[in-house]
Amino acid sequence: MLKKIMGRPRKYRFLWLAAGGCVVAAFLYSACAPTTTRAPSRFVRKDCLDCHTEFAAKYLSLSGVHTPVMELQCEECHLRHGVVPKLLLKYPGSQGCYRCHPREKIGMDKPVLHSAFQKDQCIRCHNPHGSSQQGLLEAPLEDLCFQCHKTERYRKEVVHQPVQEAACLTCHSPHGADHANILKSGSPALCVECHDPGKGEFKSAHGNYPVETASCQDCHNPHSSDQTRLMRSSVHPFVDSQSCQKCHDAPGSSRPLALKATAGELCYQCHEATDLKAGGSITHRPFTDGSCGSCHRPHASENLNLLSAAGNSLCYQCHGQMQAEVKYPHKAIDEEKGCLSCHRNHAAQHDGLLANNEQAVCFACHEGTRSASQITVSHQPFVDGTCGSCHNPHGSNFNGMVKDRLDAVCYRCHVDTEIEFTKTNTHQPVVDGLCNACHRSHGAQRANLLKFEAKDPALCSDCHQELMQIPDAGVAHPAFQSGQCYRCHDAHSSNIPGMLTQKQGFLCAGCHGTDLKKKITEVASRHKPVTEGQCSACHNPHKSDLPHLVLAQTPDLCLACHADLKAALLQASPAGGETPDIQAAEAKGPEETFEQLYIHAPEEIGKCGICHLPHQGPEAALIAEPIQPLCSRCHDYGNESFGKAHLGIGAERMDCRSCHAAHVSRDPRLFKTVLHKPFSENSCKDCHLVELQ
Numbered sequence: 001m002l003k004k005i006m007g008r009p010r011k012y013r014f015l016w017l018a019a020g021g022c023v024v025a026a027f028l029y030s031a032c033a034p035t036t037t038r039a040p041s042r043f044v045r046k047d048c049l050d051c052h053t054e055f056a057a058k059y060l061s062l063s064g065v066h067t068p069v070m071e072l073q074c075e076e077c078h079l080r081h082g083v084v085p086k087l088l089l090k091y092p093g094s095q096g097c098y099r100c101h102p103r104e105k106i107g108m109d110k111p112v113l114h115s116a117f118q119k120d121q122c123i124r125c126h127n128p129h130g131s132s133q134q135g136l137l138e139a140p141l142e143d144l145c146f147q148c149h150k151t152e153r154y155r156k157e158v159v160h161q162p163v164q165e166a167a168c169l170t171c172h173s174p175h176g177a178d179h180a181n182i183l184k185s186g187s188p189a190l191c192v193e194c195h196d197p198g199k200g201e202f203k204s205a206h207g208n209y210p211v212e213t214a215s216c217q218d219c220h221n222p223h224s225s226d227q228t229r230l231m232r233s234s235v236h237p238f239v240d241s242q243s244c245q246k247c248h249d250a251p252g253s254s255r256p257l258a259l260k261a262t263a264g265e266l267c268y269q270c271h272e273a274t275d276l277k278a279g280g281s282i283t284h285r286p287f288t289d290g291s292c293g294s295c296h297r298p299h300a301s302e303n304l305n306l307l308s309a310a311g312n313s314l315c316y317q318c319h320g321q322m323q324a325e326v327k328y329p330h331k332a333i334d335e336e337k338g339c340l341s342c343h344r345n346h347a348a349q350h351d352g353l354l355a356n357n358e359q360a361v362c363f364a365c366h367e368g369t370r371s372a373s374q375i376t377v378s379h380q381p382f383v384d385g386t387c388g389s390c391h392n393p394h395g396s397n398f399n400g401m402v403k404d405r406l407d408a409v410c411y412r413c414h415v416d417t418e419i420e421f422t423k424t425n426t427h428q429p430v431v432d433g434l435c436n437a438c439h440r441s442h443g444a445q446r447a448n449l450l451k452f453e454a455k456d457p458a459l460c461s462d463c464h465q466e467l468m469q470i471p472d473a474g475v476a477h478p479a480f481q482s483g484q485c486y487r488c489h490d491a492h493s494s495n496i497p498g499m500l501t502q503k504q505g506f507l508c509a510g511c512h513g514t515d516l517k518k519k520i521t522e523v524a525s526r527h528k529p530v531t532e533g534q535c536s537a538c539h540n541p542h543k544s545d546l547p548h549l550v551l552a553q554t555p556d557l558c559l560a561c562h563a564d565l566k567a568a569l570l571q572a573s574p575a576g577g578e579t580p581d582i583q584a585a586e587a588k589g590p591e592e593t594f595e596q597l598y599i600h601a602p603e604e605i606g607k608c609g610i611c612h613l614p615h616q617g618p619e620a621a622l623i624a625e626p627i628q629p630l631c632s633r634c635h636d637y638g639n640e641s642f643g644k645a646h647l648g649i650g651a652e653r654m655d656c657r658s659c660h661a662a663h664v665s666r667d668p669r670l671f672k673t674v675l676h677k678p679f680s681e682n683s684c685k686d687c688h689l690v691e692l693q
Helices: 002-007 010-032 053-059 141-145 200-205 263-270 273-277 285-289 312-316 358-363 367-374 380-384 406-411 415-420 504-512 563-570 582-587 627-632 640-645
Strands: 572-574 597-599
Touching: 358 367, 367 380, 406 415
Parallel strands: 572 597
Antiparallel strands: none
């Protein structure tokens, strides 16, 4: 078809193409135009249970189903596009519950709240979807309560009937209440709802006293007991024998529950004060005030000796600061006797109601520490028996139960040392506050309570063991080898690097004088490290594999400072050596020029000591002797070639350094870089007259 069109005249070709375009446009429009017979696409929303079939099978058949679940209103609590598997809730914690269950309706506005409520955890007890238990509880009430409350407290020989029937809600509110222990009402009002105080049996059991106006829990355990009538474990003898009139007025009096005397006076009628003091002159404050009820219950208690609380918790009622959690608690506090391991309860002969003097109390358990008292040098607080000077007897966050960081404890007595030890360079144990790294805490056989003698290397080797290993080969500094660290170092701190006792130059000169080999009377030059007193720039102060304790062999040792010479030597070859590598030179590129350098004395390269002295010398540049005899060691001045090269001029009349470079040169003859042209062409006679003698 296209051939037919293209074969016609030009004007007809245009008409055919235009007509074809209209047909194509009409077809595309008809294909894209909306039609009335085709329904538009849309998303069809599924219900949650269309996918969560296991959930439906688990919960919808239960006797109790949460209303939003029953009405398939999952989005009342959950976000529809929650992060699986978190099933993201709309509200944190129990906040979502309070939208339907207002706080005031479930007891959340009460002063005493169930602990689960305090932690905002409704789901600890309730299942948010469904349950076979009333109130959507997670388990039967008895099992549910015992998840938190220890069973043995409720399963003694005699059990209160509501507890037997697992009817906890008979007495307690599940969420919140106005009374302690979330009780529905206070005692005895709660108790008399079941126990009629008007009955003869009730009156007879209580000696005809109107106990319905008192607190039943003073004598009875509300849950279970090993005693008859739910009496508490420890009962006052007069209560047990119903001899209430020993302390109270007669039941028929106007004030039958009133005491005949003050509490202290009543107690002392049976309990002799002198017996309770047991010879002690320092008394416990409640004992002094006659406030026996501060520690003891007058009728019954679950604790021995009618104590109002068990063990240390009784003491913490007044001494709460001792209850703080610490990293290193005193072991005695956590043992059976607790506070009474060290203290007396009523009176004692020692401060703090201690059972004995402070040191004796400590030695009762710390027998091994007692031996320190027999040692030659004892720590003064230890001698005085004042362990509390350093240690907190109840516990501490610091090792050894010390009161504070060990250095802070030491500085309380050693005041001057805190300033003395605060210097630029400080021994690491001092920085870390570990005085006991070197010193004993209680006593030692050596002065200053040191673990070892100050001159004994063992004192340092505990920390510096690897450093102090003497090499089998090589050499060691005599002071270091004999363990005399104190000869050079301060044990605590110093303002000189390395904790040195004095500046390095003076320190070394104290033993080594001004030179290792000989004294030079007229010094013309000194090595810069010597001038600056930096001997350790070349020498290891402790040990080395090389003679004279040098850090490295020459020339590496020297080139560590002489960088320009090192750079020149790297691109030099021995004097008279092979010609430069042209290919290597071309590889450098047109911007880099290849330079051939020559080194003085190739057979002795690296032996700087042939010409130079290491510390100081009588000549410039630390050379060992005047230049003419120095050079004559290698160069024979009487040699014919030497005389010819130097125009027969005697060597004693020349200074070799005037023409020659001492180390490296671009010239094979080691001439200096800049040369007079006649000199470089060996035309000395152009300028000089040579007089032959």
